[in-house]
Amino acid sequence: MNYAAIRHRCAFTDCYALSKEEIEVRLTAGKEVEEVFLIHDDPYIAHGGPWKGKRERMLPLAELGCTRIWHARIKPPFKREQYYFEICGEGERVILAEDGIYPPDEWERKGRMKQLFRFPWLNGADVFEVPSWAENVVWYQIMPDRFRRGDPSRPHSKRLKDWKDGSRISHNDFYGGDLCGIIEKLPYLKDLGITGIYLTPIFKSNTHHKYNTADYMTVDPDLGTEEDLIALVERAHSLGIRVMLDAVFNHSGTDFFAWQDVIKNGRNSKYFDWYFINGEEDFRKEGVGTHDGRYYSFAFAAYMPKLNTNNPEVIAYFTNICKNWLEKWHIDGIRFDVGNEVSHTFLRSLRTSLKEVSPDVFLLGEIWHDSLPWLTGGEYDSVMNYPFLMSINDFWTNDALTAHDLKCMLGRLFTMYYTQVSRVLFNLIDSHDVMRAFTRCGGLDQMLCQLTLLLTMPGSPCIYYGTEAALAGGDDPDNRRPMPWAEIESGKCDEALSAVKALLAVRRDRFSPSGDITFLEEAAHPRLIHYAQTSQKGRLEVFINAGKEPAEAPTGAVLFERNVRGGMLLPNGISILA
Numbered sequence: 001m002n003y004a005a006i007r008h009r010c011a012f013t014d015c016y017a018l019s020k021e022e023i024e025v026r027l028t029a030g031k032e033v034e035e036v037f038l039i040h041d042d043p044y045i046a047h048g049g050p051w052k053g054k055r056e057r058m059l060p061l062a063e064l065g066c067t068r069i070w071h072a073r074i075k076p077p078f079k080r081e082q083y084y085f086e087i088c089g090e091g092e093r094v095i096l097a098e099d100g101i102y103p104p105d106e107w108e109r110k111g112r113m114k115q116l117f118r119f120p121w122l123n124g125a126d127v128f129e130v131p132s133w134a135e136n137v138v139w140y141q142i143m144p145d146r147f148r149r150g151d152p153s154r155p156h157s158k159r160l161k162d163w164k165d166g167s168r169i170s171h172n173d174f175y176g177g178d179l180c181g182i183i184e185k186l187p188y189l190k191d192l193g194i195t196g197i198y199l200t201p202i203f204k205s206n207t208h209h210k211y212n213t214a215d216y217m218t219v220d221p222d223l224g225t226e227e228d229l230i231a232l233v234e235r236a237h238s239l240g241i242r243v244m245l246d247a248v249f250n251h252s253g254t255d256f257f258a259w260q261d262v263i264k265n266g267r268n269s270k271y272f273d274w275y276f277i278n279g280e281e282d283f284r285k286e287g288v289g290t291h292d293g294r295y296y297s298f299a300f301a302a303y304m305p306k307l308n309t310n311n312p313e314v315i316a317y318f319t320n321i322c323k324n325w326l327e328k329w330h331i332d333g334i335r336f337d338v339g340n341e342v343s344h345t346f347l348r349s350l351r352t353s354l355k356e357v358s359p360d361v362f363l364l365g366e367i368w369h370d371s372l373p374w375l376t377g378g379e380y381d382s383v384m385n386y387p388f389l390m391s392i393n394d395f396w397t398n399d400a401l402t403a404h405d406l407k408c409m410l411g412r413l414f415t416m417y418y419t420q421v422s423r424v425l426f427n428l429i430d431s432h433d434v435m436r437a438f439t440r441c442g443g444l445d446q447m448l449c450q451l452t453l454l455l456t457m458p459g460s461p462c463i464y465y466g467t468e469a470a471l472a473g474g475d476d477p478d479n480r481r482p483m484p485w486a487e488i489e490s491g492k493c494d495e496a497l498s499a500v501k502a503l504l505a506v507r508r509d510r511f512s513p514s515g516d517i518t519f520l521e522e523a524a525h526p527r528l529i530h531y532a533q534t535s536q537k538g539r540l541e542v543f544i545n546a547g548k549e550p551a552e553a554p555t556g557a558v559l560f561e562r563n564v565r566g567g568m569l570l571p572n573g574i575s576i577l578a
Contacts, residue, residue, distance in 0.1 A: 005030035033089035040083035062411030128377030134424040135513035137196040139462035148181025166481035179224035193504030196242035212253030244333030251304040309346040339365030347379040402526040407519040425459035436473035445572035468500040469493035
């Protein structure tokens, strides 16, 4: 047995509260392990005598590249639990305790002081609870300048590019999309099957993307007014659509009042410590980059000076900003840009304050990597699951990978965090920061295969505006083309729209965020993805042929299919059965 592969850490990671009554216990071990038993009970149950514990078989939860994760869910009747593991494989049986691995005879040696794992107390106030509504949302990301020009009479501060001209896009282009345009198209989103919209920044700024904020309480006049925002939220809510705004607190724009005061008064500014300024006076030096270290900024962009979120004044200021957003506009969620660089102190304080105002507010961090430190209950509810996008992209770009490899990739992603987090992970296949899915996939067929995975996996999936219409686009800024309304209204996008709408209907009617997913491997077709979900809604089976050869098409009650002909599931074929 490979002892080095056996891992369990009680605190936070492998033993945690699922609810106020139930805890989850996980163990990682090599694939040679055949059985795992959890020996557990209340630590004080023996009343001074020898503690024995009840023996319970653990179940496999996920298979990774070289290991397997086992788990058990238990309801401690007295809110606390003590435990150790019995691990069996290759004709060997060992004990795992907090201080290491033991053969049974050594474990039972007379006089041994056994160091057991312990879950001290299931405090209800410490249970990580995420907004339950977020499990069932399908998000739609909108860059307002590029979505819809709803008020053509609105004066604009910038010269607008022709909406139909999506070629040679630069960072200096403005198309004139606004909040009125979003309101106008909310019925379109409702009909598509969208239940949440995530707006990239809408506050006053001199760029099209508005990630260099000048005023965090003023809607950018090019996008509309505060009244437009209130109307947007109210109309969205009336249609059952949630609204999430983008918070850029890692950095401000150079037009932000605090930075302007620093530029004017230097070290005498009372806002000097709101930023990370390293030079004496040369921080005022003109330049597009900050590689010289005169001050810290986002990604060396001089027009985005980095805010000091360790500073109590900064924490208080932006906490009040968010509370105002919730109280005045009744938004449902906040997405935090560059969410991994904001201080943990800031986020812990902010979460406490915002959950007091709106207990169901959804707090989403933009983090592109393993995010466990931010997802243990005191900071974000969820993060943008870019590893999901990367994993399925890598599977489709490497024909040597099998469906088993994909199963292991996804198994890792959906066991990185607490179960309640996995159910609300913000999954995506494209965004304003990466190449558009249609272009990355090389066409509609493969894009729909990846969308099928997106919409039949745990989490809160997000569709980037235009993806449902197969909008093309390379890397930033080409991935920010204007929404192709003329093509949509002429029927040119009907094939993509019909398929996406049908997949969203399967998600709405048949998928359950709490259902169990089992991968079923097909030996004859190593790149045929086949998995099933069982839940209170019944059984859902998904087949996606990512191979180059046809496979026999499955039979049953068809909910969705594509590229199925003559009883065969063709390459890039999809079949979803009830």
